[in-house]
Amino acid sequence: MVLFLAAMALPVALDGYGLHILIIAYYYALLASSWCLLAGYAGQFSFAHAALAAVGAYTSALLVLNTDISPVFSIPIGSVAAAGVGFCIGFLCLRLQGPYLALFTIAFSEIFRIVLNAEYRYTGGNFGLNVPPLFSQESRILYYYTILGILILSLAIMHKIVKSRLGLFFRAVREDEEAAATLGVNVIKYKILAFVITSFFAGLAGGFYAHYVRILTPNIIQLPQMGLIIAMVVIGGIESLAGAVAGALILQLAAEYLRDYEELRWVFFGLLLVITLRFSQNGLIYPIYKRLTKKSEKDHAESD
Amino acid sequence: MTEYLLLQALNGLIIGLIYALMALGLTLIFSVLKIVNFAHGELYMLGAYFSYYLAKLFGFPPVLAVLSSMIIVFFIGVVIEVLFLRPVYTGAVERKDEYAILITFGLSIFLQNLALFVFGPWTRRSPSFMSGTTSVYSLSISNDRLFVSALAVVFMIATLVIIGRTFMGKGLRAVSQDREAAAIAGINPFKMNLLAFGAGSALAAAGGALIGPIFLIFPTMGAMPVIKSFVIIVLGGMGSIKGCIIASLILGEAESLGSVLFPDLTRGLAYKNAIGLLFLVVVLLVKPTGLFGEKHVRMK
Amino acid sequence: MLKVTKLTKRFGGLTALENVSFKVAKNEILGVIGPNGSGKTTLINVINGIHKPDNGDIFFRDKSIGRLSSYQIAKKGIGRTFQVTRIFRRMSVMENMMVPALSISRSGNQEALLHKSLGILTLLKIVHLKDEYGRSLSGGQHKLLELGRVLMLDPDLILLDEPFAGVHPELKADLHDHIRKLHGQGKTFILISHDMHSIFSLSQRLMVLSSGKKIAHGTPEEIKQNEEVIEAYLGN
Numbered sequence A: 001m002v003l004f005l006a007a008m009a010l011p012v013a014l015d016g017y018g019l020h021i022l023i024i025a026y027y028y029a030l031l032a033s034s035w036c037l038l039a040g041y042a043g044q045f046s047f048a049h050a051a052l053a054a055v056g057a058y059t060s061a062l063l064v065l066n067t068d069i070s071p072v073f074s075i076p077i078g079s080v081a082a083a084g085v086g087f088c089i090g091f092l093c094l095r096l097q098g099p100y101l102a103l104f105t106i107a108f109s110e111i112f113r114i115v116l117n118a119e120y121r122y123t124g125g126n127f128g129l130n131v132p133p134l135f136s137q138e139s140r141i142l143y144y145y146t147i148l149g150i151l152i153l154s155l156a157i158m159h160k161i162v163k164s165r166l167g168l169f170f171r172a173v174r175e176d177e178e179a180a181a182t183l184g185v186n187v188i189k190y191k192i193l194a195f196v197i198t199s200f201f202a203g204l205a206g207g208f209y210a211h212y213v214r215i216l217t218p219n220i221i222q223l224p225q226m227g228l229i230i231a232m233v234v235i236g237g238i239e240s241l242a243g244a245v246a247g248a249l250i251l252q253l254a255a256e257y258l259r260d261y262e263e264l265r266w267v268f269f270g271l272l273l274v275i276t277l278r279f280s281q282n283g284l285i286y287p288i289y290k291r292l293t294k295k296s297e298k299d300h301a302e303s304d
Numbered sequence B: 001m002t003e004y005l006l007l008q009a010l011n012g013l014i015i016g017l018i019y020a021l022m023a024l025g026l027t028l029i030f031s032v033l034k035i036v037n038f039a040h041g042e043l044y045m046l047g048a049y050f051s052y053y054l055a056k057l058f059g060f061p062p063v064l065a066v067l068s069s070m071i072i073v074f075f076i077g078v079v080i081e082v083l084f085l086r087p088v089y090t091g092a093v094e095r096k097d098e099y100a101i102l103i104t105f106g107l108s109i110f111l112q113n114l115a116l117f118v119f120g121p122w123t124r125r126s127p128s129f130m131s132g133t134t135s136v137y138s139l140s141i142s143n144d145r146l147f148v149s150a151l152a153v154v155f156m157i158a159t160l161v162i163i164g165r166t167f168m169g170k171g172l173r174a175v176s177q178d179r180e181a182a183a184i185a186g187i188n189p190f191k192m193n194l195l196a197f198g199a200g201s202a203l204a205a206a207g208g209a210l211i212g213p214i215f216l217i218f219p220t221m222g223a224m225p226v227i228k229s230f231v232i233i234v235l236g237g238m239g240s241i242k243g244c245i246i247a248s249l250i251l252g253e254a255e256s257l258g259s260v261l262f263p264d265l266t267r268g269l270a271y272k273n274a275i276g277l278l279f280l281v282v283v284l285l286v287k288p289t290g291l292f293g294e295k296h297v298r299m300k
Numbered sequence C: 001m002l003k004v005t006k007l008t009k010r011f012g013g014l015t016a017l018e019n020v021s022f023k024v025a026k027n028e029i030l031g032v033i034g035p036n037g038s039g040k041t042t043l044i045n046v047i048n049g050i051h052k053p054d055n056g057d058i059f060f061r062d063k064s065i066g067r068l069s070s071y072q073i074a075k076k077g078i079g080r081t082f083q084v085t086r087i088f089r090r091m092s093v094m095e096n097m098m099v100p101a102l103s104i105s106r107s108g109n110q111e112a113l114l115h116k117s118l119g120i121l122t123l124l125k126i127v128h129l130k131d132e133y134g135r136s137l138s139g140g141q142h143k144l145l146e147l148g149r150v151l152m153l154d155p156d157l158i159l160l161d162e163p164f165a166g167v168h169p170e171l172k173a174d175l176h177d178h179i180r181k182l183h184g185q186g187k188t189f190i191l192i193s194h195d196m197h198s199i200f201s202l203s204q205r206l207m208v209l210s211s212g213k214k215i216a217h218g219t220p221e222e223i224k225q226n227e228e229v230i231e232a233y234l235g236n
């Protein structure tokens, strides 16, 4: 709650650049939390998440450029397109697990990137595609509240999913597909559903991003992008949506804060990722948060 | 046109050999550890840099530089195995597959950025092994390329001999087939892990060191070749050495010729890299055991 | 209740089940014995849809289930446990119980389901562990939780694969009681066990598999006398 109020009030205290940083951080938070739902909860370690964001981004951008539709409608259409592609990936990957799934999704992303590059007549290729803005006014604040709204709404929906029957089945499928099936869980359906739902949110993030930065290049699919998303989720805590969001915000802001260190900060983040993985399977931020809240509960109990 | 095609076919062969070297390392690692090493491209990159610096700064003769760089990367591989992969086999991590994917992927990010920080973003080129060109009929090809191909073949044969003929190789094969059974037979599987990961890393480094004088060296140079090696190991049936070598040559040729035969040249070049990926996707969907592999290998 | 006809299952060149036919009547306990590798687990795997039969069919309440998926078979009222327990390790005991509960009743009210699973956990004497993670339980507790999970499906037919393997005598006696009690409530069982004492005392009829073939069936007394069975065991 406190955080929410702070997020609402922040624009007052920040200049345009500060807002920009936060907008991008929220964009990553949406990508990270939806990947967390897919990988951390449903156990599908897909590397295609950035590519799915690109599906949303390019679909929406090309729709606006080639028809007269407003971004307000094209962004949701882009998200649905991403969900559709997610459906196909989920369906095709039903039999693939572990490293095989990782390789398949990496190959899918690369092919998509190559196609975007090669078909430059339509996509602008590496020179980039100029995308019309979401709002006609040059106002960062508008974008800020829009992405904040999208993020909060999406998180609310994902939180609801995690707490529901659907989330329970996702986790059962993650733990043991065969055992889940013998207990009546339609594994195929829930695996595909996990891809569809999370791809939708990736597409949504991508669509917003396209109409905010207004220039799209196929580089948004590159593996380092995926690496950043993974690092955020892993450092945040792969089994918690809140952890993933915290990971995204903290990493993005830290990257900004440590700007002067240039490459060194990425070396540091890489090291942090590897060490987190090695020593704490629940991430870095989530356990700290848990400990703090436990402690404050205790404090409360003692003061009572 | 035929000459051009021939030249392309020859280039395809040379590239195929480099891919084969790198993919052989990946295969060795996969067959023993049952892990896909997503940091393989970075070991390739390190191999190239070490070889470059040894030759440039310390004046090593090029071939010696390549060998020394392989040794250094062998030990880097050993350290990586001990620090990060060992837990998979001692039961310290619960979701082995996912842990292995993430940790090697994380290492790749770390090493790439470390290289960017230490070596800088500039591109470099290693000193040439042998200058000049050789002409056969009307085809002319640089001596460097010929030399590199020859060395690649030597390294490959050496690897095959070690795996096929030596006591050490026997241990590797035993562990790759059945860890527990090998352990009962008195082979230390942890030692074999070390050896496989070290040797696999050294093979990646060899690929990078050999490519140094032909292509450019830069921190993200491993990104593309590593994907090629993924294609190769999938195509060759994960863990099959024979499959891996055949698949490398197929891939090298398919790319070199495919791009020429594509009707529209600029797009042909752009799609060149997609050919192998398409192979990968189709093979995984239709016959996940690869063209030459027998069974689906997974970590237990 | 269950009719299996000429069931054959091959793995590559290996025939794990060959022309196996048998019936299980309602409220019966059928014991299945046989040497290691004789196809007992495979039989359960085929009945509950993890493997598809290469030949033959399975009828449950006179309807063919040979081509159905595991989850459909589970919903029809067949539950099973695994020889090596397969608990959802990173989910709490309660969450383990809720998976089958919610899979069979989409609209079922949560309160009632929670109440029901608490009841079952109490019966199995593991209710104090309800908030523990699956991975923190002991081997015996895993066996109990697996049984509890299956009961949440409200199955009419329960397939138990080696429920007594590796559990200590006290727990074994408890498991006997549970099976008897459930049997008294009208449940039907197929019970696989290497524990001769248990299986002979619990089963009403026994079937013997050897190298994928059914070599004998009959009452426990008949089986005890059967030469071929003695041979199969001694020969192994």
Ligand SMILES: Nc1ncnc2c1ncn2[C@@H]1O[C@H](COP(=O)(O)OP(=O)(O)OP(=O)(O)O)[C@@H](O)[C@H]1O
Pocket: C011, C014, C016, C034, C035, C036, C037, C038, C039, C040, C041, C042, C043, C083
């Ligand atoms: N998924 C599988 N793939 C290949 N072969 C299998 C598979 N499952 C079982 N088998 C083989 O089928 C045969 C029968 O195995 P099964 O597990 O049914 O025996 P079992 O009677 O349950 O033995 P045990 O008493 O040891 O549990 C064995 O030879 C086994 O190796």
Ligand SMILES: [Mg+2]
Pocket: C040, C041, C042, C083
């Ligand atoms: Mg068995």
